[in-house]
Amino acid sequence: MPILSVHNLSKRFPGVQALKDVSLDIQEGACHALMGENGAGKSTLGKILAGLYQLDEGEILFQGKPVHFHGPLDAVSAGISMVHQELLFAENLTVAENLCLGDLPRKGPWLDRAEMVRRSKEWLASIGAQIDPLQVLGELPISKQQLVQIAGGIGRGAKVLIFDEPTSSLSQAEALKLLQLIKELKKKGVTCIYVSHRLEEIFEICDTVTVLRDGQLVDTVSIQGLSRDDLVRMMIGRELAASLEVHVTATMGDELLRVENLASAGKFHPVSFSLRAGEILGLAGLVGAGRTEIAEAIFGLDPVANGVVYFRGKRISLKGPIHAMKTGLGLVPEDRKHHGLVLSMTAKENVSLPILDRVATAGWIEPQKERSIAQKFFDKMRVKAPTIDASTAGLSGGNQQKLVIAKWLASETEVLLVDEPTRGVDVGAKAEIHNLIRGLAAEGKGVLLISSELPELLSLATRLIVMREGNMVGELPANPTEETVMRLMAGVSNAMAG
Amino acid sequence: MQQFGLVVIIVALGVIMSLFAGTHLDRVSGQTVNNFLNPSTLIQIATDTSFFAIMAVGMTMVIISAGIDLSIGSVYAMSAVLMSLALQKMTNAAPVEQVLVGMALSCGIGLLAGLFNGVMVSRLGVHPFIITLGTMWVFRGIAFVTTKAMSILVPESLTHFAKANLGMRRDLFPVPMVVMLVVTVIGALFLQYTTWGRRIFAAGGNIEAAKYSGLNINRILSSVYVIAGLSAGIAAFVGTGFYGASSSGDAQGYELYVIASAVVGGASLNGGKGSAIGAMLGALLIVMIRQAIRTLNLDQNYEWIIIGFAIVISVVLDRWNATRTQRRLVQARQ
Numbered sequence: 039m040p041i042l043s044v045h046n047l048s049k050r051f052p053g054v055q056a057l058k059d060v061s062l063d064i065q066e067g068a069c070h071a072l073m074g075e076n077g078a079g080k081s082t083l084g085k086i087l088a089g090l091y092q093l094d095e096g097e098i099l100f101q102g103k104p105v106h107f108h109g110p111l112d113a114v115s116a117g118i119s120m121v122h123q124e125l126l127f128a129e130n131l132t133v134a135e136n137l138c139l140g141d142l143p144r145k146g147p148w149l150d151r152a153e154m155v156r157r158s159k160e161w162l163a164s165i166g167a168q169i170d171p172l173q174v175l176g177e178l179p180i181s182k183q184q185l186v187q188i189a190g191g192i193g194r195g196a197k198v199l200i201f202d203e204p205t206s207s208l209s210q211a212e213a214l215k216l217l218q219l220i221k222e223l224k225k226k227g228v229t230c231i232y233v234s235h236r237l238e239e240i241f242e243i244c245d246t247v248t249v250l251r252d253g254q255l256v257d258t259v260s261i262q263g264l265s266r267d268d269l270v271r272m273m274i275g276r277e278l279a280a281s282l283e284v285h286v287t288a289t290m291g292d293e294l295l296r297v298e299n300l301a302s303a304g305k306f307h308p309v310s311f312s313l314r315a316g317e318i319l320g321l322a323g324l325v326g327a328g329r330t331e332i333a334e335a336i337f338g339l340d341p342v343a344n345g346v347v348y349f350r351g352k353r354i355s356l357k358g359p360i361h362a363m364k365t366g367l368g369l370v371p372e373d374r375k376h377h378g379l380v381l382s383m384t385a386k387e388n389v390s391l392p393i394l395d396r397v398a399t400a401g402w403i404e405p406q407k408e409r410s411i412a413q414k415f416f417d418k419m420r421v422k423a424p425t426i427d428a429s430t431a432g433l434s435g436g437n438q439q440k441l442v443i444a445k446w447l448a449s450e451t452e453v454l455l456v457d458e459p460t461r462g463v464d465v466g467a468k469a470e471i472h473n474l475i476r477g478l479a480a481e482g483k484g485v486l487l488i489s490s491e492l493p494e495l496l497s498l499a500t501r502l503i504v505m506r507e508g509n510m511v512g513e514l515p516a517n518p519t520e521e522t523v524m525r526l527m528a529g530v531s532n533a534m535a536g
Numbered sequence: 537m538q539q540f541g542l543v544v545i546i547v548a549l550g551v552i553m554s555l556f557a558g559t560h561l562d563r564v565s566g567q568t569v570n571n572f573l574n575p576s577t578l579i580q581i582a583t584d585t586s587f588f589a590i591m592a593v594g595m596t597m598v599i600i601s602a603g604i605d606l607s608i609g610s611v612y613a614m615s616a617v618l619m620s621l622a623l624q625k626m627t628n629a630a631p632v633e634q635v636l637v638g639m640a641l642s643c644g645i646g647l648l649a650g651l652f653n654g655v656m657v658s659r660l661g662v663h664p665f666i667i668t669l670g671t672m673w674v675f676r677g678i679a680f681v682t683t684k685a686m687s688i689l690v691p692e693s694l695t696h697f698a699k700a701n702l703g704m705r706r707d708l709f710p711v712p713m714v715v716m717l718v719v720t721v722i723g724a725l726f727l728q729y730t731t732w733g734r735r736i737f738a739a740g741g742n743i744e745a746a747k748y749s750g751l752n753i754n755r756i757l758s759s760v761y762v763i764a765g766l767s768a769g770i771a772a773f774v775g776t777g778f779y780g781a782s783s784s785g786d787a788q789g790y791e792l793y794v795i796a797s798a799v800v801g802g803a804s805l806n807g808g809k810g811s812a813i814g815a816m817l818g819a820l821l822i823v824m825i826r827q828a829i830r831t832l833n834l835d836q837n838y839e840w841i842i843i844g845f846a847i848v849i850s851v852v853l854d855r856w857n858a859t860r861t862q863r864r865l866v867q868a869r870q
Contacts, residue, residue, distance in 0.1 A: 362750070383738065398730075445749070
């Protein structure tokens with residue numbers, strides 16, 4: 039009998055259908071993998087099972103009975119705990135306090151510290167973790183914090199443990215230890231749900247795998263007898279997107295940007311590449327591969343980055359966006375709400391923000407000039423808002439994204455670093471943004487494109503760099519197969535297939 | 537117009553006071569005069585407002601940048617007493633010279649105090665509340681130590697300047713009001729039409745996005761405290777001249793009136809929102825409520841309670857209005 043059954047589960051976030059009609063069974067005592075590309079919905083599914091998100095439609099059966107979790111505490115008391123990708127802890131408290139946070143032992147009105155420490159020691163010992171319960175949690179390395187989370191789950195009697203990308207911030211040795219621990223937990227009868235896109239780990243510890251793609255179920259299959267190639271094919275298996283055929287062959291111009299041995303400790307290892315006018319250089323890789331970090335370092339947002347970046351043969355300072363902008367670089371950031379727009383300002387004011395000096399004389403803004411420049415790029419991007427004086431807070435994600443791009447078009451940058459330009463954007467706006475990026479290259483600008491959507495990268499990029507875990511693992515010409523790129527991204531084969 | 541609601545409330549309060557204030561006989565002209573609606577009461581209200589309002593215009597810029605300046609009252613006192621002490625050594629100078637030196641000193645000291653706040657806030661990464669809480673006591677302490685807690689008289693020339701009639705009746709002193717209006721207009725133009733003003737809104741609205749747009753955050757954040765300090769220096773110059781003396785206890789507690797004025801005038805403590813005209817109107821409203829309690833013969837013991845509620849209610853109404861607008865925008869989208 040399955041310990042967990044999911045029937046026809048759907049979940050919508052504003053602007054995206056995260057999960058659609060997903061059904062699966064998880065067998066008791068198994069280690070069950072949830073796999074898929076970035077944005078396939080695997081983390082969302084894990085979070086719904088752990089009570090962090092509420093489902094829109096469908097049903098979850100736990101040990102045969104329907105359950106409704108209104109929050110993570112409901113799930114924990116039922117016996118489902120989650121080990122998070124981002125650790126959710128009170129970092130200023132001790133290990134013991136964190137472990138007992140939901141249910142602090144008391145003696146009368148007072149906190150029973152002795153009991154708290156005793157309980158924590160017992161829980162930590164049960165998974166063989168050697169951690170002092172009185173240590174402040176924030177002082178522990180991530181790998182130990184993770185063990186504390188697992189101990190907490192097991193100690194509270196978890197029958198199901200959900201691991202969301204648990205090895206993404208661990209070293210190789212730490213990851214091996216964790217996998218060993220999961221095997222032991224499995225022997226003790228704990229059911230593990232393992233969310234990851236690392237193939238090796240899945241093949242090492244899991245019994246069954248459920249593959250999701252674009253929020254929909256592809257299949258649930260047994261790991262035994264499954265080849266890595268089969269699994270990769272299941273993950274990408276969509277028909278080649280139609281837009282792939284509109285591939286523009288670039289008319290290459292001069293070299294605009296040359297990056298030599300750019301590195302940032304803890305984020306990515308030295309990378310070198312160049313970008314020519316008219317080129318769209320794609321940066322492929324899984325989440326955490328270091329792509330955004332590279333773009334931010336080039337744009338001067340990473341104070342510890344070192345290496346040399348040349349723009350048209352001249353070395354540029356990495357000391358801040360001001361320097362990058364002056365030389366002709368622009369960055370369309372991944373997180374448009376936090377980094378892209380000032381939501382309390384109007385569309386016009388956002389577009390003119392980087393170019394205020396150009397629309398002003400001696401520090402005084404010329405309203406007509408500002409308006410006409412903003413209007414020009416507002417129209418070019420076909421932003422759907424009543425006027426350029428509209429508040430940006432009320433715009434849809436797609437229109438906000440178009441505004442961020444408009445902002446950098448207005449500043450007439452020669453090289454545009456574009457990070458996830460179509461995330462959370464509806465289909466229509468997506469196509470428009472694609473055409474715009476192609477148009478920029480055709481105009482002779484250089485574009486560095488970061489995207490987690492492989493079809494998007496493959497159809498737009500004239501050349502691809504593949505990143506894995508902070509390393510540049512390959513450079514591919516235009517039109518590689520999706521499989522080649524995926525293999526490099528996930529590290530299935532080190533050979534430069536092609 | 538953003539401040540329309542505030543104007544309506546102020547006008548309504550004025551009408552109510554005119555209707556219920558009663559009248560008295562003017563001893564000189566023998567005519568019946570409304571207790572509220574007469575030149576000397578109105579100018580008196582404007583004068584009381586002006587010292588708050590001048591500083592509120594500076595404060596509103598700090599608040600737009602998502603900061604706060606608790607030291608503004610202390611900067612007023614420090615500027616006032618240091619200027620007064622310096623002018624004591626210039627008793628034989630020409631009146632014009634005294635006025636000009638006093639003006640330069642008071643404004644300069646305010647500006648430097650603001651620069652000190654600004655550099656600390658932008659370089660140390662400590663919340664401005666803490667920095668300016670500290671400098672609030674430091675500046676007040678400097679004023680206290682230098683004056684040895686005594687009141688310092690200023691040369692009459694400053695009083696002649698601050699109490700000039702500008703061609704009005706002999707018992708009317710419009711200079712503080714004029715300075716307030718000039719400061720407000722300059723502040724409004726600065727915020728609305730200069731690149732620097734726009735950058736303050738951007739940094740306060742979303743500091744990360746401002747950074748990603750290549751703005752010099754440190755310089756922007758420092759500048760608002762410089763402006764606030766300067767506004768305190770201006771207010772101190774006019775105020776000291778007007779009252780003829782300064783002491784280390786001047787403007788004690790004003791920071792809260794000034795912050796309240798900016799907030800009632802539409803500034804959001806979350807940053808990114810606020811206006812100079814609003815700040816002035818906010819100061820006017822608070823002073824008028826105080827005046828109303830006297831004119832309408834209400835129990836003066838309730839003054840603080842009434843002002844406290846008025847501030848909270850005006851901000852709640854403003855927030856409520858903003859949520860409604862936001863909801864309309866979202867509905868329009870769907």
